[in-house]
Amino acid sequence: MYMNIHFIFLQSQIISHYKAKEVTNPKEEKMAESKENQASMHQEVGHKSLLQSDALYQYILETSVYPREPEAMKELREITAKHPWNIMTTSADEGQFLNMLLKLINAKNTMEIGVYTGYSLLATALALPDDGKILAMDINRENYELGLPVIEKAGVAHKIDFRVGPALPVLDQMIEDGKYHGSFDFIFVDADKDNYINYHKRLVDLVKVGGVIGYDNTLWNGSVAAPPDAPMRKYIRYYRDFVLELNKALAADPRIEICQLPVGDGITLCRRTT
Ligand code: SAM
Numbered sequence: 001m002y003m004n005i006h007f008i009f010l011q012s013q014i015i016s017h018y019k020a021k022e023v024t025n026p027k028e029e030k031m032a033e034s035k036e037n038q039a040s041m042h043q044e045v046g047h048k049s050l051l052q053s054d055a056l057y058q059y060i061l062e063t064s065v066y067p068r069e070p071e072a073m074k075e076l077r078e079i080t081a082k083h084p085w086n087i088m089t090t091s092a093d094e095g096q097f098l099n100m101l102l103k104l105i106n107a108k109n110t111m112e113i114g115v116y117t118g119y120s121l122l123a124t125a126l127a128l129p130d131d132g133k134i135l136a137m138d139i140n141r142e143n144y145e146l147g148l149p150v151i152e153k154a155g156v157a158h159k160i161d162f163r164v165g166p167a168l169p170v171l172d173q174m175i176e177d178g179k180y181h182g183s184f185d186f187i188f189v190d191a192d193k194d195n196y197i198n199y200h201k202r203l204v205d206l207v208k209v210g211g212v213i214g215y216d217n218t219l220w221n222g223s224v225a226a227p228p229d230a231p232m233r234k235y236i237r238y239y240r241d242f243v244l245e246l247n248k249a250l251a252a253d254p255r256i257e258i259c260q261l262p263v264g265d266g267i268t269l270c271r272r273t274t
C-alpha cells in the first residue's frame with residue numbers, strides 16, 4: 001500500500017540518465033549543455049558534494065577522508081562503485097561525518113531508513129558500542145545483501161536489525177505499540193523524499209528528547225535554490241517540491257532545533273527539544 005511507484009519510476013530515470021552519460025563524450029555533453037542552457041540552467045553539481053570546486057572537494061577526500069576511512073568502508077565503497085545505482089550511495093566524507101556525529105552524541109539505539117548497499121549503515125555500525133542497535137529498513141534486500149559480507153567481516157552485523165519493506169508501516173506500528181516513544185538516539189533518513197514529511201510526523205515521537213534526526217539530500221543537487229523554470233532532470237524536478245516543503249516545515253517546527261549542513265547533498269540535523 002505504501003510502495004512508492006514514483007520512486008521506482010524515478011529510480012529508472014536516474015539510472016537511464018547515468019547510463020546515457022556513460023555512452024556520451026562528457027566534454028561534448030558539457031559544452032552542448034553550457035551553450036544551450038548558460039542563462040537558465042541551475043548550477044548543477046556533482047552528486048557527491050555541493051562544493052563549487054571539484055579540486056577543493058578532492059582535496060578534502062584525499063587529505064582527511066580516504067586516509068582515515070576504515071578498511072571495511074573502503075571495501076564497501078569499492079563494491080558499491082561497480083553497482084549500476086551507485087549514485088545513491090552516501091559519499092565517503094558524509095560517512096565520516098555520520099561516524100563522528102554518532103560518537104559525539106554517544107548514540108546507542110539508532111534507526112536508518114534507506115540502506116541501499118549499506119555505506120551509511122556501516123559508518124553507523126562502526127560508531128556504535130558493541131551492544132548498540134540499528135533498526136535498518138529498505139524496500140530492497142538484494143542491495144543490502146551485496147554489502148552484508150563486508151559488514152559481517154567488520155564484526156558489526158550483530159548490531160543490525162534489517163527489515164525489508166516500506167518504512168512507514170513499521171513506524172506506525174512502533175507508534176501504536178507505545179514502548180518505542182522517545183527511544184532512539186539517532187535516526188538517519190535517506191529514502192523516498194516524497195515521504196520525508198510523513199516520516200517526520202512519526203519520528204519526532206520516536207526520537208528521544210535531545211536525540212537527533214538527520215534528513216539527507218535536503219539541498220537536492222542545489223535545485224532548492226534554482227529558479228522554478230530552470231531546466232532540471234525529471235527526478236530532480238519531481239522531488240524538488242517535496243524537499244522544499246520539508247525544509248520549510250523543519251524550519252517552522254517548534255519541537256526541534258535544526259542545522260542544515262552542505263555535506264554531501266545537504267543534511268539537516270534536527271535535535272528534539274520537547
Ligand atoms: N543510505 C544509503 C547508503 O548509504 O548507501 C543510500 C540510500 S538510497 C539513497 C535510498 C534507498 O531508499 C534505496 O535503497 C531504496 O530502496 C530505499 N527506499 C525507497 N523507498 C523506501 C521506503 N518506502 N521504505 C524504505 N526504503 C525505501
Ligand code: CA
Pocket residue numbers: 088089090190216217265
Ligand atoms: Ca543520500
